[in-house]
Amino acid sequence: MSEPVVFDIEMRVPFRGIARRTGVLFEGPAGWAEWSPFPEYGDLEAADWLRAAREVAKIGHPAPARDLVEVNGIVPALEPAAAARRAVESGCRTIKIKVAGLDQSLDDDVARVGAVRAALPEARLRVDANGGWSRQQARVAIGELAPLGLEYVEQPSPDVEDLAWLRGLDLGVAIAADESIRRADDPMRVKAAGAADVAILKVQPLGGARRCLRLAEELGMPVVVSSAVETSVGLAAGVALAAALPDLPFACGLETRRLLATDVTANPLNPVDGVLRVGAVTVDPDLLAACRADGEVTRFWLERWDRVSRIVGADR
Ligand SMILES: O=C(O)CCC(=O)c1ccccc1C(=O)O
Ligand SMILES: [Mg+2]
Structure with missing residues (x-):
C-alpha cells in the first residue's frame, strides 16, 4: 500500500455547506482508492x-454487468434561476434537487423545483430533503411539490418511522431512504418497517461495493447508487457498484464531479448526455501533486488515518 496522499480541492459549487473537499488517496495492488469521510464524522x-x-x-471493483450508467444532474439549494441553469448544464434527463435546507422555506423549495421543471419539462425530477422536515412538514411539502412531477422524495424526515408513516399516506410520490440506510445501526429496518420504495446506497459509508451488493439483495427494492462528492477516484467505486448491480431501474446520483474545481485524473468522471462510461480511472501524478493539502489539513487527515486504521485493523 502506498503512503496516503492528502488532497484538498475547492468546490466550484458549495454543497452541504462546504467550500472545500478534503480526504486521502492511496494506491494498492488493485489501484487507487479514496478515503474521504466528512470531517465532522466520528472515527467509528x-x-x-x-x-x-x-x-x-x-481487490478492486466488482465485475461490471453493464458499461454505461445513467446519472441524475445534482442541483444544490441555489436561487431558482441558478438552479435551472445548473440542471440544464448537467445535460442529464433526471435531476435531483436539494430541498428543506436550514435557511430555506417551503416557498423557496417550490420556487427552485418549479424553475427546474419550467426549464426541463420532460425531465424526471427527484428531491432530497436530507431528513430536514418533520413528518407533518414533509406531508405538506410533498403535497405542494408533487404537482411539479416527482419520481421520488429522498429522506424527507429523519427517522425510519417517519418514512413509513409518510409512505402509508399514499401521497402519490415514492419514498427513498438514504440516511436511514447509510447512518443506521441496522439498514434492514427500512425494509422491516416498509419505510421506502427505493434504497439509496453509497459505497464509502456502507463499507464497500461488495457489502452494498449484498445489502441490495437483502433489501429487495430498487437501488440508486449515490456519491459522497468524491474525486473521480472515489466516484469510480460508485460507478462500479452501479455497473455491478443486477438491476438498475433509476438514474444514479453520480454527477457530483463537476461540483469540484479540479480533479486528480485527466479523464474526470463527468457524464456525457447524462451517461457515465464504466472503466478505470488513471491518476495523473502532476494533477495529484497540484491537489496536495497544506500542513494543517494534512496533519488532521494523517492523524485521523492513523486512529481509524487502528480501528479497522492490520493491513494484510
Ligand atoms: O445523489 C446525488 O445526486 C449526489 C450526492 C448527494 O446528494 C450527497 C452527497 C454527499 C452527501 C450526501 C448526499 C445525499 O444524497 O444526501
Ligand atoms: Mg440523500
Whole structure:
C-alpha cells in the first residue's frame, strides 16, 4: 500500500455547506482508492469508509454487468434561476434537487423545483430533503411539490418511522431512504418497517461495493447508487457498484464531479448526455501533486488515518 496522499480541492459549487473537499488517496495492488469521510464524522463511522477504500485498493471493483450508467444532474439549494441553469448544464434527463435546507422555506423549495421543471419539462425530477422536515412538514411539502412531477422524495424526515408513516399516506410520490440506510445501526429496518420504495446506497459509508451488493439483495427494492462528492477516484467505486448491480431501474446520483474545481485524473468522471462510461480511472501524478493539502489539513487527515486504521485493523 502506498503512503496516503492528502488532497484538498475547492468546490466550484458549495454543497452541504462546504467550500472545500478534503480526504486521502492511496494506491494498492488493485489501484487507487479514496478515503474521504466528512470531517465532522466520528472515527467509528469513518472506519466503514476506510474498509470501502481498502477493498478498492486491495481487490478492486466488482465485475461490471453493464458499461454505461445513467446519472441524475445534482442541483444544490441555489436561487431558482441558478438552479435551472445548473440542471440544464448537467445535460442529464433526471435531476435531483436539494430541498428543506436550514435557511430555506417551503416557498423557496417550490420556487427552485418549479424553475427546474419550467426549464426541463420532460425531465424526471427527484428531491432530497436530507431528513430536514418533520413528518407533518414533509406531508405538506410533498403535497405542494408533487404537482411539479416527482419520481421520488429522498429522506424527507429523519427517522425510519417517519418514512413509513409518510409512505402509508399514499401521497402519490415514492419514498427513498438514504440516511436511514447509510447512518443506521441496522439498514434492514427500512425494509422491516416498509419505510421506502427505493434504497439509496453509497459505497464509502456502507463499507464497500461488495457489502452494498449484498445489502441490495437483502433489501429487495430498487437501488440508486449515490456519491459522497468524491474525486473521480472515489466516484469510480460508485460507478462500479452501479455497473455491478443486477438491476438498475433509476438514474444514479453520480454527477457530483463537476461540483469540484479540479480533479486528480485527466479523464474526470463527468457524464456525457447524462451517461457515465464504466472503466478505470488513471491518476495523473502532476494533477495529484497540484491537489496536495497544506500542513494543517494534512496533519488532521494523517492523524485521523492513523486512529481509524487502528480501528479497522492490520493491513494484510
Ligand atoms: O445523489 C446525488 O445526486 C449526489 C450526492 C448527494 O446528494 C450527497 C452527497 C454527499 C452527501 C450526501 C448526499 C445525499 O444524497 O444526501
Ligand atoms: Mg440523500
